Amino acid sequence: MRIVFSTGDIHGIGPEIILKSVLSRPSGEDTYVAAGSFKALEFYRDLLGLPVELRRIDGPDAIAKITPEPGVLHVLSVAEPETIQPGTLSRTAGEIAMRSLETAAALCRDGLCDALVTAPLHKEAIALAGYRNTGHTDFLADFFGVSSQIMLFVDPVSGLKVALATIHEPLSKVPALVRAMDLDAFFTTLAGSMRRDFRLDEPKIAVLGLNPHASDGGVMGSEEATVIRPAIERLSGAMQIDGPFPADGFFGAKRYRNYDLIVAMYHDQGLLPFKVLAFDTGINVTLGLPIVRTSPDHGTGFDKAGKGTASERSFLEATKLGATIARNRTQTTE
Template identity: 40%
Template structure:
């Protein structure tokens, strides 16, 4: 084969970096199952960060025809191959199905290398395979998870947001990986306002929704029930929502979480902000497990991951379903393209805006139609709250 590595200037596809995650889990299994499909190369140039030896080990378990090309870094890649950056050369002891300091160390090392090249512009987006928090702590990883580490490295001082995404749901989590006993002390008007600002910008820029409508869930049962079950919803969350509305955002709530999902009311919104981890992830995984992905909003670059963990119980058994990882890969491609198009279009924004304003009544009519739609949702919102509270009083 005479194929040569090429730089970005000769590529017509995005380079998608993939950190291999915990070597004792199912990460490389779902990666190999996804990338062994030859059609993947039509959509992107995959760049794995890890070790060719580790990849070969897991390739033998999966038993698929999986060819890859070793490279020094992603500045120059083989455009029609899976590329592997060797982040270490030494042999590594793999203990399938168990967290070890070794698996934590090399997951951390692969992630660091991938982020370094993402910041350098060598890759266009990052997909992270699952890590195990216990193993990472053994390796002195000083963060609760990927989200917090990536926020430090890529948020540039802005507020990030853990966002679970499927075809029909986008659920953000205001307090990330935080023990439940610490949630109330963490929640503030300022935090909710910052998270909503990040959420709204992400929906516009990365998901292409011009004027997204966001629902906010209540922190307490029944959203506090008028202060009977806690005053945080009225004292903190509602003022944050009002402030965001004054700044032109379309935000509603706080909604009692149980009835909000149980009634199907969630379908009316472009995004939903949950206050704490399980409040958002339990309904998400019930409604979208296996087809959903994790996206870190608010970063300077695109990062996605599958919505499952290391699944030690099936590691090495060739039983892992690659669907969520595949979704994470394609979502990374889509969001990276959307963001590039958005900022490319902004260069012509003044010209387009002037043209729209010169067309008599067009802009005004579009605004009126949108306001009518928002009014309909607001009326349903009020009716929902009244019916919900009536029902709850009977319990």
């Protein structure tokens, strides 16, 4: 598989964890390409003494001729900074991060790469660069013309998977968004992804309630009775899906161990327990795109940038999973 990395904010830990991840994959099964700043990758390689061989790519067409080699990172330069200042907020770094992302996404769209793994970007830096996107997910949705992308979080160590019904939305908007959702289509898409991307023939799905105690029979809200439970009942003959469960008791009693996928109604309901359980190994997967996209479940780490202390574990796991999903999709279509 050909895996392309977007380099993220070059003043953060993105270049470091990319370089370390290449060193941590010694088998040479896959080819690694970085779209971004050659100068930044070279800067951090030399600063941190990381023995990665960097090779420039003249253009996208050259990618098809690359063969896997351990410890080699091929770099397609899309923009170069005048200076590199680890740990600092910069308009230039934000611009390079977004140009890197756009180029990497195009390489996957055009079939030159099989999966995209995105290094962290800084929302304020990309705003300074004039972008209105809040992050990778909505940029990629706009780029591919997709309106129904899904955020899935995966821990490869425990197998825990958490999907979000709503993503980066204020709590005040969540109930109306849930009521307006086509939950049947949403759950069906998730089940299909579990089968295609993760090779789970009969995935077991648990759905969390929206309200405290899953509304306690309507005492604390109506969405469970009017929206969530009816969707689950309609689909129960076609898939293994249960709920809605009170979120606190579900995680407190470790019932998540009995399911392949947990669906949370809003961001913190799903991400708070997930990050408690899988902070160092968690992976973000964007479903609903025409390409494979994964990323580490952490930020730019400005406080660690340039110090050599950043852990590549989450990025490495995202790279492995991106390659696995790409292989699974290829085998499914054969």
